[in-house]
Amino acid sequence: MSAAKGEHFVQGNEACVEGAMSAGVRFFAGYPITPSTEIAEGLAQRFKGTNGVFLQMEDEIACISAVIGASWGGVKSMTATSGPGFSLMQEAIGYAAMSETPIVIVNVMRGGPSTGQPTRASQGDVMQTRYGSHGDYQIIAFAPASVQEMFDLTLESFNYAEKYRVPAFLLSDAEVGHMRGLLSIPEHLRIVDRKEKGIKRADEAYDVPDDLVHPFPTFGKGHKAMVTGMTHSENSRIEPEDVKTHQELVTRLSEKILKNRKDINKWELVSPDSKTMIISYGASALGPKEVATKDQRVGLLRLKSLWPLPEEPIFEAASQCERILVCEMNLGMMYWPIRRIALEAGCKKIELLSKIGGEPPTPSDVRHKLRGMGAI
């Protein structure tokens, strides 16, 4: 069912399809939207002859609802969308967080707000991913910067969604999604399946304590599962008015992610001892990476994880350098949490290079900014 091992020359969105197939996706519901459509088209094609179900729904709300429903049927399920579709999904994302449903949502980000720039890249949805639905909750999000990472991090999104019973996001963008490049599929892949109620397996998902991540009661197996978006107790009794039940539930939903930050977070470091550190992610880290690999005065911390925020590597980078440049394709979103951590670490000079309009910052954009900062 998964793609042939070895090397392929493919588009980012196609690599995402292969990553999902390798992870064992069995259900996809989607709605056409640029620039993510190739993922839906790819899975419709790849599911042929397999036991996977592809469904084109009437809107993105229906897509994510069907995906959550399918997950309760016990299969790995996902959807892929972009800006406007992602906005429509927000209520159900909160439902998935509250009901602890493992699902994967790919957002190939485009320029917003509103219809904005359908064919152009942006990183304008990073805060919406974290805070888009109402109430307190935590999610897991990865930001790929290459065709290879579209594959790797799609697979990881599934692994972490399953392990922590949480919606996991692949925050790609039009640039990475439509980029063509080398995809190398290794012989052995790390695949995590959810911890199921009533089953004991030697699996990574079973390493998380039961009081943090409850075993998953798959439908149709006599568990009498009661799944609800309302405040519920340990035994799934609806307690919308009970103060303590709500406190315990919502705190646990946050803690299961935050307490396992070190297990989830992924990043890449280039020249970590430099006096100037650039912190960036996704397509906007490509220009900075070229600068950092050529210029020894400049280092790069590239975040592969956005949420939960990789606080430790940011703190470490900030405590060792004199100045930080945050580089992103929005008017300053990740800049603010990074700034908070950098200030805590004692780094006083934290600047932002933001570039919107659809083109990632080029190496010369980065050098120009660094010169202005007196870094090079």
Place this chain on the structure above:
Amino acid sequence: MEIFDFYRKDRWPHVFCPGCGNGTVMNCFYRAFNELNLPLDKTAFVGGIGCSSRIPLYISSDALHTTHGRAIAFATGLKLSKPDLKVVVFTGDGDLGAIGGNHFINGCRRNVDMTVICINNNIYGMTGGQASITTPHDFMSTTTPYGNKEYPFDLAELAVAAGANYVARWTTRHVHELTKTMKTALQKKGFAFVEVISQCPTNFGRRNKMADPTQMLEWFKESSVRREKVRTAAVDHFDLNMAGQITIGEFVDRNRECYEELIGVEKHG
């Protein structure tokens, strides 16, 4: 199976008001389900948000209590990922026809195998009695203090037009017919839609000179007309439905291939 093996007694007391029609629907459903001897562990119940959508949580089986309006979309995903599961959706007029209207239409069109029971009480009961998409013309609600100027949706006719395999409408006054229809719907392959006109004495009756539930049941009895008779008279359903007349009976019973058969997913069960 005794009724309290079917419904979870440990969830009592329930949220329904005295005189609510939900109890009648639950009773009819239990009888239909029990008479068919269906396996409860292989049946999943899905609800949206609202009084009627709470019913799945009282049934002693797997329950998916979802977001407002999206029950059919959730149920579609669940059914296609686990085709050996029987899926029953409990919903209301607001959940199904207003916020979930698009999923309802496309659910009928897609014809995925599921039974959808809509308890239509013509009002938003849980939030305190606001006009819904099925509140009859000129009837009172908290958001239509001078009478409802809109005209109601005919959910059953909509389901027929959109392609559901089985469509029927009864009221809570027609318990025998309703039980029989539920049995047919539960056995039907494809999208089966049962609309039950039900009384909400607290939030509908009280503001429309029918505070006593028996008055509402009397009203249902007097207003109900069999669909065959309505059809021959060739009247305008749009105006007559609920305003002066409730069209009841089986609306359609056909055997379009259901979605699972078309995509061949059943063999993966």
